[in-house]
Amino acid sequence: MPELLFHFEEYNSQIRMTMKSINIGQSLFMVYIILLLVSFTGMQTNHALRLVKEGDAIQEGHSDAIECSKSSIQVHQGPSGSTLNGIPMYIVEITNTCSRSCSGIHFSCGEFSSARLVNPKIFRRLRVNDCLVNDGAPLKSGLTLSFQYATTFEYPLAVTSATC
Structure with a gap:
């Protein structure tokens, strides 16, 4: 003992x-x-898929019960825990939870700017309070885009439109 x-x-x-x-x-x-x-693990379980029988072949298809809209685009952000020359950095993750691709994703973003360069093909401000995601191209189902920005405060980001 x-x-x-x-x-x-x-x-x-x-x-x-x-x-x-x-x-x-x-x-x-x-x-x-x-x-x-x-x-994100919880979101992945929200994808409802069903088997569709066509003739003798069985293939995976998407349930018609799921309606995709701008609410299918989820955004999560928060402090990254690091700084750039003393300026706080934030990480943003944008996920398509729809069962199909969504394109033309726009966010309200105020006067978004960053002391750290953000790849404009991932996220860019078009005008005040209008930012474009993924250069307007389709974001495939279940995929997540992420980027970091540096500024003195966290910008409120919200989806304003998306075509799914």
Whole structure:
């Protein structure tokens, strides 16, 4: 029994030393990433597929019960946990949860700008409060686009239109 107590105290001491060495920013970033993964895993289960029998062949098809709209485009964003020359960075993930591709995806984005270059083929401001995703091209079902931007505050981003 004393031997078990010794091992427990040694293990507990190692945990405390490890926890002290982890930066709080890294911990928050890891929690954020885990939450994103959990939410995206949940979204993947929302795809309703059914088998459609055509003649003798059975092929996978999409259920007609699912209506796709701009609400099928999900956006998640938050602090990345890092900075660019002291400016906070944010990560954005845009996911198509529709059972088919969506194109012409536009976001309300205020006067979006970034101290870090954002690939304009992924996300760009066309005019005040109008940003285009994926250069207007179709975003396939289940795919996620992501980018990071740097500014002093998090821009509120919301889907205004999409063609699915």
